[in-house]
Amino acid sequence: MITRRGLLGAGAGGLLLSGCDRPSVRSLLESAAGLHEDSQRLIAGKQALAREFPESAMSPQFRVNGSREVADSGYRAHLAEGFSRWRLAVDGLVRRPLALPLAYLMALPQREQITRHDCVEGWSAIGKWQGPQLSRVLDLAGLLPEARYIVFHCADRFGTAPYYESIDLVDAFHPQTILAWRMNGQPLPLVHGAPLRLRVERQLGYKQAKFVMRIEARTSLAGLYGGKGGYWEDAGDYQWYAGI
Amino acid sequence: MRDGQPIAKEPGGGDLVRRHRLSTRLWHWLNVVALTVMLMSGLMIFNAHPRLYWGEYGADPDRPWLEIVADDKDRGVLRLGSLAVETTGLLGVWSDGEGRVRRRAFPGWATIPAGYDLAAARLWHFAFAWVLAFGLLCYLLWSLANGHIRRDLHIDAAEWRPAHIWHDVKQHARLRFPTGAAALRYNVLQKLAYAAVLFVLLPLAIVTGLAMSPGMDAAWPWLTELWGGRQSARSLHFIAAFALVGFVIVHLVMVVLAGPFNEVRAMVTGRYRLPGERGR
Incomplete structure (x- = not known):
C-alpha cells in the first residue's frame, strides 16, 4: 500500500519535475490547448461580442x-x-x-x-x-x-x-x-x-x-x-x- | 459494541470495514495530482502580475488590495491593503537553487515550472483545468447517483443544531475522534468541510477561472459580471485557491492525528480499521 502511494507520488513528482522539457509532455499539454479554441468557438459562436x-x-x-x-x-x-x-x-x-x-x-x-x-x-x-x-x-x-x-x-x-x-x-x-x-x-x-x-x-x-x-x-x-x-x-x- | 445500545450487527472497534468507494478513491488521488499542478502553475501565473484588484480593470497605475513584490530597498514585501509584511527569503525576493537572488512573488520550489515561464505555466494550468473540472463533474454526478451525497454528506436537522456543532468542535479541539461504529460516519465538521470543498471552493475556483478568459467573457458575459468583473474574478480565484490550500493542510493534519496508516490505507484500498473504544 505504501509502495502504491510511493509509486503514485513518484509518478506525479516525475511528471512535475520533467516540466515542459520533455517533448512528449509538452505536446500532450498543447493538444489540450487546441481544445480551448474549439470549445470556445463552439460556446461563443462566431459572432458573440466582447462586452x-x-x-x-x-x-x-x-x-x-x-x-x-x-x-x-x-x-x-x-x-x-x-x-x-x-x-x-x-x-x-x-x-x-x-x-x-x-x-x-x-x-x-x-x-x-x-x-x-x-x-x-x-x-x-x-x-x-x-x-x-x-x-x-x-x-x-x-x-x-x-x-x-x-x-x-x-x-x-x-x-x-x-x-x-x-x-x-x-x-x-x-x-x-x-x-x-x-x-x-x-x-x-x-x-x-x-x-x-x-x-x-x-x-x-x-x-x-x-x-x-x-x-x-x-x-x-x-x-x-x-x-x-x-x-x-x-x-x-x-x-x-x-x-x- | 457499545453497552446499552441496540446495534445488533453493526461493526465495532477493531473491525476492518469497507469505507471509501472506488469512485471516491479514484477522484481523491486524481485531485492530489490535479490540484497540485493547478496550484503550482497558478502561482507561476500570479508571478507574471503579482497584484490583485477588485472590479473590472486593474493594472500598474491602479490600486491593488494585495501585492507581493520587491520593495525599493530590495526586500520582499506582502502588502494587504495598508498592511505590509516583510517576506524576504520566502516571497518577493528569494534565492533559487543556484543561490541567485530572484525578484518574483512565489519562489521556484512552489511553482511549475520552477523558473519563470508564463507560457509553460499556462499550458499546465489549462490542461489540468480539464482534469479538475470534469473530474469534479463526474464525481458529483456519480455521487448523486450512488447516494454518496445523500447518505454520507447530507447534514440532517439534528446535526445542524448549534449545540451539536459546538459539541463536535470541542471534541475536535480535544483531539477526541469518534470510535467504533460512530467512526463509520462523517461527523458534522467533516461534512461541512467536504461540502464546502465539493460545492463551494472547487466550483468557485473553476468558474472564476473561466470568467477571466476574454473568449468566455464574450460567450457568457454574465459569468464575469457575476463576480463584479474580471479582476474581482481573479481575486476570488486566488482566494478560493488558498482556501483549498487551507483545507488540504487541515485535512493532512487530521489524517496524521487520526492514524495515517489506517487513513491512507482506507483511501487506497477502501478498507478501514474502526478505531477501538477509548481506554481499551
Whole structure:
C-alpha cells in the first residue's frame, strides 16, 4: 500500500519535475490547448461580442505595454510628419493590393467601442477605441478564396525580430475587429501604437498588434518568421489562439 | 459494541470495514495530482502580475488590495491593503537553487515550472483545468447517483443544531475522534468541510477561472459580471485557491492525528480499521 502511494507520488513528482522539457509532455499539454479554441468557438459562436462598457467604467490611466516607440528611420520620418504620407499596405492573397492613407481609414465608416484589454499576465485596462472595421478594408481588397489568415506586420522590433501577429477569418470579419487610429478620444498615442493598432477584442493583449504597417492575407502561417503566427508565439511560446 | 445500545450487527472497534468507494478513491488521488499542478502553475501565473484588484480593470497605475513584490530597498514585501509584511527569503525576493537572488512573488520550489515561464505555466494550468473540472463533474454526478451525497454528506436537522456543532468542535479541539461504529460516519465538521470543498471552493475556483478568459467573457458575459468583473474574478480565484490550500493542510493534519496508516490505507484500498473504544 505504501509502495502504491510511493509509486503514485513518484509518478506525479516525475511528471512535475520533467516540466515542459520533455517533448512528449509538452505536446500532450498543447493538444489540450487546441481544445480551448474549439470549445470556445463552439460556446461563443462566431459572432458573440466582447462586452462593451460605459465611459464611467474606463481605466483612469491605460497601462502602456510592449514597445513604447519604434527605432526604424522610415517610421520615425512618418511620425515626424504626422503620418501624412504614411500608407497602410494590404497585400498577399487579395485581388486588389492597396496602399491606404490614414485619412482614408479615418473617412471609412467608423466603429467606436469601449472594451477591456486583458493581458496574458493577468492585468486589465478599459479603453475607448475607434476605427474602421477590418472587414471593410478586407472587402475593399477582395480576399482570394485560398486566404485563411490575416497577418499584421508591425514597425516595432524586439531585438532583431519584428513584431507581427495573425488572426483567422472568423476574428478578421468579427464586427468588433477594428483598425484603431483613435484611443480615448485622441489620435492613437505613440506609446499605444500610432498610427494604427489592431483591436481583436475576444483575445488577449499580445494579439492587439501596435504600429501596424502592412496587412497580408495568407493560406498558412508556416514559413513566416518562426511559423507560429506571432512574435510572442515564436519567442515566448504563447498560444496562437489567445481567447483564454 | 457499545453497552446499552441496540446495534445488533453493526461493526465495532477493531473491525476492518469497507469505507471509501472506488469512485471516491479514484477522484481523491486524481485531485492530489490535479490540484497540485493547478496550484503550482497558478502561482507561476500570479508571478507574471503579482497584484490583485477588485472590479473590472486593474493594472500598474491602479490600486491593488494585495501585492507581493520587491520593495525599493530590495526586500520582499506582502502588502494587504495598508498592511505590509516583510517576506524576504520566502516571497518577493528569494534565492533559487543556484543561490541567485530572484525578484518574483512565489519562489521556484512552489511553482511549475520552477523558473519563470508564463507560457509553460499556462499550458499546465489549462490542461489540468480539464482534469479538475470534469473530474469534479463526474464525481458529483456519480455521487448523486450512488447516494454518496445523500447518505454520507447530507447534514440532517439534528446535526445542524448549534449545540451539536459546538459539541463536535470541542471534541475536535480535544483531539477526541469518534470510535467504533460512530467512526463509520462523517461527523458534522467533516461534512461541512467536504461540502464546502465539493460545492463551494472547487466550483468557485473553476468558474472564476473561466470568467477571466476574454473568449468566455464574450460567450457568457454574465459569468464575469457575476463576480463584479474580471479582476474581482481573479481575486476570488486566488482566494478560493488558498482556501483549498487551507483545507488540504487541515485535512493532512487530521489524517496524521487520526492514524495515517489506517487513513491512507482506507483511501487506497477502501478498507478501514474502526478505531477501538477509548481506554481499551
